[in-house]
Amino acid sequence: MNICVFLSAADLDARYTEPAREFAELIGKGGHTLVWGGSDVGLMKVMADGVQDNGGRLVGISVEFLAAKARKNADEMVIAADLAERKAQLLARSDAIVVMVGGTGTLDEATEILELKKHGMHAKPVVLLNTAGFYDGLKQQFARMEAEGFLPLPLADLVLFAEDGASALAYIEGAL
Template sequence: MNICVFCSAADLDDRYVTAAREFAELIGRGGHALVWGGSDTGLMKVMADGVQEAGGKLIGVSVEFLAHKVREGADEMVVTKDLAERKAQMLVRADAVVIMVGGTGTLDEATEILELRKHGMHSKPVVLLNTAGFYDGLKQQFQRMEAEGFLPLPLTDLVFFAEDGVGTLAYLEEKAGIQG
């Protein structure tokens, strides 16, 4: 399974790094491929290192203005013109999507992927990996959106909130119907 992961390129606290490394190793050991932003910095690097070291495949999709940060040695590396094309190319290459901790770029990616799913533009499973409660506030906001009628489908059909990598991968393998 090709698992698209949106996450930060920033260097972060150990609680996020450790969780990312554990999830990356699960992806690699499961024989899955990581589709990621192609960067060799921050959590993106942690994910790529972990997947590659555990025997998984790396499919990077970077963007021209960040091409100087791409990871050497990926199995595939695509450099797109802009961020919109990057998101589209990542989704095309993915069987499933995981949104990990990140800043405004990650939030932009998350909302676009969820909006496309909401409108039936893809049916790939989407997980918000809620490491250390990072997305508790967002989860609460989504629940409010659902309760007040802003979502045309049940929240559980839109996104799954997982607390760790084990739960994330189990959900994806079940929903995608593909085992590593």
């Protein structure tokens, strides 16, 4: 299975890197392919190393202005012209999406994927991996959107908030 993971390229502390390593190990040992932003830095590198070290494949979708940071030994590397093309390729190349910790770029990717799912543009399982409670505020906001009628479908049909990588992977495998 091709699992797209949206996440930060920043260097982060152990409360984020250790759960990422554990999730990467599960992906690799499960024989899955990591489809990710292609960077060989920060948390993206942690995930790529973990997947590759445990027998998984790597498909990177980088972008021209970040091509210098692209992982050299990925099984496949695509260089998109811009961020919009990158997001489209990431979605097209994946069977499921997991959103891990990240900044505005990760949040942009997450909301676009959820908006497309809301409008029936894809039916792929989407998981927000809530490492160390990172997405607690977003989870609360989504619950409010649902309660006040801003979501045309139940939140549970749109996204799963998982507390760990094992739960995220089990959900994905069960949904496909």
